[in-house]
Structures are given as structure tokens and as C-alpha cells.
Amino acid sequence: xxxxxxxxxxxxxxxxxxxxxxxxxxxxxxxxxxxxxxxxxxxxxxxxxxxxxxxxxxxxxxxxxxxxxxxxxxxxxxxxxxxxxxxxxxxxxxxxxxxxxxxxxxxxxxxxxxxxxxxxxxxxxxxxxxxxxxxxxxxxxxxxxxxxxxxxxxxxxxxxxxxxxxxxxxxxxxxxxxxxxxxxxxxxxxxxxxxxxxxxxxxxxxxxxxxxxxxxxxxxx
Numbered sequence: 001x002x003x004x005x006x007x008x009x010x011x012x013x014x015x016x017x018x019x020x021x022x023x024x025x026x027x028x029x030x031x032x033x034x035x036x037x038x039x040x041x042x043x044x045x046x047x048x049x050x051x052x053x054x055x056x057x058x059x060x061x062x063x064x065x066x067x068x069x070x071x072x073x074x075x076x077x078x079x080x081x082x083x084x085x086x087x088x089x090x091x092x093x094x095x096x097x098x099x100x101x102x103x104x105x106x107x108x109x110x111x112x113x114x115x116x117x118x119x120x121x122x123x124x125x126x127x128x129x130x131x132x133x134x135x136x137x138x139x140x141x142x143x144x145x146x147x148x149x150x151x152x153x154x155x156x157x158x159x160x161x162x163x164x165x166x167x168x169x170x171x172x173x174x175x176x177x178x179x180x181x182x183x184x185x186x187x188x189x190x191x192x193x194x195x196x197x198x199x200x201x202x203x204x205x206x207x208x209x210x211x212x213x214x215x216x217x218x219x220x221x
Contacts, residue, residue: 002043003116003124004030005132005146008086009139010111015039015086016167016178018143020151020160020189022118027164027181034059035168036088040068044082044100044117047075051083058087065093082106084113109133114146120154127153140167140178144193151189163188165196 004019017031017039032040032051038058042050050071057067064085072078072095084094084106094106094113103122106115107129114128131149135142143165151160162185167178180195182188 002026002030002082003114003119003128003147003150004041004043004084005112005114005128005143005150006039006041006084006086007112007132007139007143007146008039008088008090010090012139012169013088014139014167014169016139016143016165017041018147018163018165019043020147020163020192022158022161024162024183025181026162027166027179027183031164031166033166033168038064038085038087039168040064040083040085041113041115042081042083043115044097044104045077045080047077047081050075050081054083054085058085063087063089063091063093065091068093068095082115082117084108084115086111086113114150116150118158123153124150140165140196143167144196147189148193160186160188163192165192 002021006017008015015033019026019030029046030041030043034055040051040054054067064087068083079097079099081097082100086092090111092108092113094108096104096106101118103119104117107125114125116125128146128150132146135145162183165180182191185191
């Protein structure tokens, strides 16, 4: 039903989730991020408590594996769930229940995890992983690149409807927070990119207009 990526930028202590699916309002259900704590994606017959309670357990010092394994053990629908988490130490854990709809699976790497269910095939998450690993720059753009690669590789086999990008910085710096959602759109990943690029351009323009800033201080040339 869904393909997603969770990741951490250890240099700037950013945590984020990018996700797309063939049902509406994915941004209200799948991505869960807390500054200074970590990120969790919960999908496939989504149990949002895996994200809400999972972040609480991470904040208490549990690893993603400990937190999600504990919560899944208490979940009667665990076989239908898919979840992944990453914490402030870069520890990563992903789970795909035995009853998730094919194709389903996950792939983890250094500071990230990609996962999906009801996909056209494994090529979706492989493309996402490779796009993330080969990219550089700000975490928000790297997450979008991975999501775009997953969509280009096939994505959700039922079609397209919604997408979301949620990134939270260390200590909750609101200037660095990104929370974008696209719903009921024929090409939600492309629309998410359009909105993100427009927001980035506007932010740069506003910085450039601040009194006392010149090209050298803004990093422009």
C-alpha cells in the first residue's frame, strides 16, 4: 500500500520521513518524527501507536529494535504491520509482518531504512536505497530524491494518491522544520517536489531581502 524512507543526518541532527501511497492523507498516519529523538514510519494497516509510543520509548533510551519489538508484541495485528525506526545514535530497525501484501519488504543502510508493501516489486525499495546512498546535500532533498526514485521504479501497484515529507531538526528549530503533504493528486510525488522547490526558493528570496545581507553573507554568487 505504501513506500517510504526514514533517515537521519548525523552532521546536522536532522530526522525525516518521506512517503507515498495510493490512499489519501498518508502524512497524517505514517510519518512520526521528534527533534533530538528519531523518526518512525508505520504503515500497512497502519497502527499510529507504533509511531507515537515508539518515539516515547526512543526518548526513554530504548533502541528502535527494542521499542518497536515491544510494541509489536502487544499488537494483535502485528502480522499485518510494517514499521521502521531510527534513533539519535543512528540505530536502525525495520519490520515487515508475515501477512503484509506482496510485494513487501525493507532494506536498511547507514542512517536510513526504506520499506514498502503492495508494491510492483523489490525494485522500488532498491531504487530508493540507491538514490539515497548516492545523493548529497540537505536531508530533505535526499529524502525526496529517494521517493522520486521509488515512484519511477513503479511504486504502489494500485496507483498514486498522496505523499508527505516530514523533517524535524535538533532542538526543534522551526526554521529548519519541513512538514509538507499532498492529497488527492494524480502525481503526488511530483507535486510534493514542486511545493518543496517553491518553498525553498521563497525561503532563499526572503533571506536575501533581509537588511544588511549581501551576496557573501547569504552564500550566493
